[in-house]
Amino acid sequence: MARTKIVATIGPASSTLEVVRGMIAEGMSVARMNFSHGTLTEKANHMDLVRRASSEVGVRIGLMSDLQGPEVRTHMGRKELKVEEGDTVTVSGKDGLGEIKIKPSSVLKGLEPGDELYIDEGRIRLLVEDADGGLLRCRVIHGGVIRDKRSVHASKPFDLKGLTEEDRQAIRLSVEKGVDFIALSFIKTADDVIEAKEFVKSLTDDPPALISKIETREAVENAREILEESYGIMVARGDLGVELPLQEIPQIQKRLIRLANEAAKPVITATEMLESMTSSPVPTRAEVTDVFNAIMDGSDAVMLSAETAVGRYPVLSVRWMRMIAESAERSLEPRMDLPLESKAAFIGKAAVEASEMLGSPLILCFTYSGFTARHVVRHRPRARIMALLSRERTRGLLKLSWGVESMLVPQNLDDAVRQAVERCLREGALGRGDTVVVTFGHPHGRAKTNSLRILSVEEVLQSGSGSESG
Secondary structure (H helix, E strand, C coil): CCCCEEEEEECHHHCCHHHHHHHHHHCEEEEEEECCCCCHHHHHHHHHHHHHHHHHHCCCCEEEEECCCCCCEECCCCCCEEECCCCEEEEECCCCCCCEEEECHHHHHHCCCCCEEEECCCCEEEEEEEEECCEEEEEEEECEEECCCCEEEECCCCCCCCCCHHHHHHHHHHHHHCCCEEEECCCCCHHHHHHHHHHHHCCCCCCCEEEEEECCHHHHHCHHHHHHHCCEEEEEHHHHHHHCCHHHHHHHHHHHHHHHHHCCCCEEEECCCCHHHHCCCCCCHHHHHHHHHHHHHCCCEEEECHHHHCCCCHHHHHHHHHHHHHHHHCCCCCCCCCCCCCHHHHHHHHHHHHHHHHCCCEEEEECCCCHHHHHHHCCCCCCEEEEEECCHHHHHHHHHCCCEEEEECCCCHHHHHHHHHHHHHHCCCCCCCCEEEEEECCCCCCCCCCEEEEEEHHHHHHCCCCCCCC
């Protein structure tokens, strides 16, 4: 199975137990609920479906709620409007006014003649020629079919920020359902993350992790500060490619991935990765190359959106993503050029160096929050990485970290190491002549990670039960 984590969106095409089980079998690590589409009831049902499939298959699957955010969308209802280059159309945020309705209506007030509107991730472009009392008259530059709930951007930033009431409802449901991650849409500054963090903490003492989607110009400019307040980030290339010139997106993607790697925080690369598979059983060569390069650059996870939500081949899309990831991982080399800014960072690098020099096939990381394990995986070791945990929440959080497997273990250090080694022996991942690398805190159970041990498998198997290791 691939070490790169696969995030797959649940939607109409993947809303049966059979399909979800198939997606898990092919390598889905995290199931994403896109709150930009559907109702709260539908999302709750999808979460229950994933939990049931996960239980039946016996594989822990992470759950991610992706909020709609303070975004601007078309509100056409069932109506569709086909527009062609050169047509004149009217746009409004008010009911009964204009051919194209956009909400929230307040965003249209700042637009003037000469500004442009980009609909459906920029596929349709309109030039504002006249603005009069909330009604815009526009000329079509790029035509197409305008449908309901399609994204809307403009050549100047909309003045929108903060959690909407819809976001708060989605967060309440997500907390109630015990999701592992909440993805924040259209944030611009670290303050947006802090606001969401405070709201989530007001609802629970064990909050989901916040993933900040970098999809606005302001978010790119403030990426470092946003990352500091977030558990991880998502490179959301769809809206990012509307906000900024398309040719700049690859460079921005690489920079954001590197930034997250340096901070030992998970990074997801998303949007149109295998887009052609919404209707084709085989991805394009360009898509395969895109996924491959995103993994080589350091993505912890890659994401499927429409491919699994509404596409014809949801299970096959996950399979292709896994096969591409496995191919990329065969080309990955350990990376030792990342900064060492903490004791955990030093221990993480030392563990990887030791495993490489000694040919150790297994690194065991005792961790409460997953912090130490993330400092190991950012170096992309060849060794198998297993996080030894006492906390179920951390097990869910590590579903987004490259290469990490997790195991709930007893608090006694020797007993826990022996259980992990015995499991790997049964699975054929270890031989009795191998060595293992172990990171932990000393005194065990009372200190943060500060120690590293190298043990032979025979030493582990012969260790006395109940002893305390230093």
